Amino acid sequence: MxxxxxxxxxxxxxxxxxxxxxxxxxxxxxxxxxxxxxxxxxxxxxxxxxxxxxxxxxxxxxxxxxxxxxxxxxxxxxxxxxxxxxxxxxxxxxxxxxxxxxxxxxxxxxxxxxxxxxxxxxxxxxxxxxxxxWQQPVVLETALFGGLELDRGLDMYDGVADWGGTEISLSLSCEDAAMPESALATATALFEQQAHWQRQIVACAVEKLLPLKNENWLAEDQSPLTEEAFRGHLEVQSIVAEDEGAFTVYFDDGDLFWGHAIVVSGSLAQGATDADIAG
Known part of the structure; x- marks a missing residue:
């Protein structure tokens, strides 16, 4: 419809x-x-x-x-x-x-x-x-991601997409669900340059969170992690593309922070700018 x-x-x-x-x-x-x-x-x-x-x-x-x-x-x-x-x-x-x-x-x-x-x-x-x-399904058909279905409660279009050979969740978060073009443009830019953005978001996670891991989240008798070891635990699970180039990337932490998700945010203009743990 x-x-x-x-x-x-x-x-x-x-x-x-x-x-x-x-x-x-x-x-x-x-x-x-x-x-x-x-x-x-x-x-x-x-x-x-x-x-x-x-x-x-x-x-x-x-x-x-x-x-x-x-x-x-x-x-x-x-x-x-x-x-x-x-x-x-x-x-x-x-x-x-x-x-x-x-x-x-x-x-x-x-x-x-x-x-x-x-x-x-x-x-x-x-x-x-x-x-x-409004209770009938609304599907946004896209060239790159196929059909994305509207979650009216969150004003998001949800679907799946390929990121580095792995299927992940993709959401378009729109200020106005009737006009998803800006969020779709954000997602398209991210996925068309996956290698570039993968490097950026992982580098941001390492810079912001590796010191936190080594100072406060080591198991008993665990040695501090190197950058390479930290990177090896990170796996993108979902991406939320927003209006005006903003984005949020959620990682499985590979038990780095005992099950808490790693969240990296930024924008197309400024790159990946912040990382934190959640959940």
């Missing part, structure tokens, strides 16, 4: 179904809206030293109190919940579900502040239709 042109749009404006643009306006306290939860699951956490939790979820489309149907990635926050309340709502809110909200305005970053959540007795037909469309 083709991705609707106005599915994901910038936070500064929203598109309506008739093609008009509407500037963000401050939502009135007590305004009621009906929204469609997107693919990303609800989450919750504490902000700063607060004892209360904030529940966070995202609409991909919603109908305003005055009847407009808007589409976009709209963050919603319900603040001041205790841990049990937040956990319960995380279970109740599911992807592609319609919710009725009473909102208390917006945060300075544009998130809707939730005052009350309910469930519509009669689903909105337009939201139902959009949910059905």
């Amino acid at each position: 083709t991705w609707p042109h106005d599915v994901l749009i910038a936070c500064s404006w929203f598109a309506t179904t008739d093609g008009r643009n509407w500037k963000i306006k401050m939502t009135e306290t007590g305004e009621k809206i009906t929204g469609l939860v997107g693919a990303l699951l609800a989450g919750a956490g504490r902000v700063g030293r607060s004892e209360n939790c904030t529940l966070v979820f995202y609409f991909c489309a919603w109908r305003t109190q005055d009847g407009r149907l808007l589409q976009g990635k709209q963050r919603c926050e319900w603040q001041g919940l205790d841990e049990a309340q937040a956990a319960a709502w995380m279970q109740r809110i599911t992807s592609w579900q319609q919710l009725e909200l009473v909102v208390a305005g917006r945060t300075t970053t544009g998130a809707l502040l939730v005052q009350q959540i309910g469930f519509p007795e009669q689903p909105d037909d337009d939201l139902t239709r959009l949910g059905e469309i």
Whole structure:
């Protein structure tokens, strides 16, 4: 299927179904809206030293109190919940579900502040239709990597690709999933010059992490590793290509850091610039 042109749009404006643009306006306290939860699951956490939790979820489309149907990635926050309340709502809110909200305005970053959540007795037909469309698989066909399938929750296109004779995972991470061209260009540049980038990312990992290994991660009675030995443990597992030339490469650490992944990041313009361990 083709991705609707106005599915994901910038936070500064929203598109309506008739093609008009509407500037963000401050939502009135007590305004009621009906929204469609997107693919990303609800989450919750504490902000700063607060004892209360904030529940966070995202609409991909919603109908305003005055009847407009808007589409976009709209963050919603319900603040001041205790841990049990937040956990319960995380279970109740599911992807592609319609919710009725009473909102208390917006945060300075544009998130809707939730005052009350309910469930519509009669689903909105337009939201139902959009949910059905967005649950269909979206595959980006590419000349170099074949078909990459969209993970809507993460705004990534996922697939596999050949790196140095080994099949690895490849993801395109897009600011706007409707426009993956920039991330695809990053991936193409990396894979068309694999030998060059393999040298760069491995050299970065060695420079940043070999001292860490030898100073803090040696097993009992283990001798410090040489650069050659360290390199021999590194094996690329996955690459995430991002907009504007940015990339992240994940290595299997070969037990160098006892199962933690090695992560190297950088850009086409600056090369591999940072390495760390994760997981």
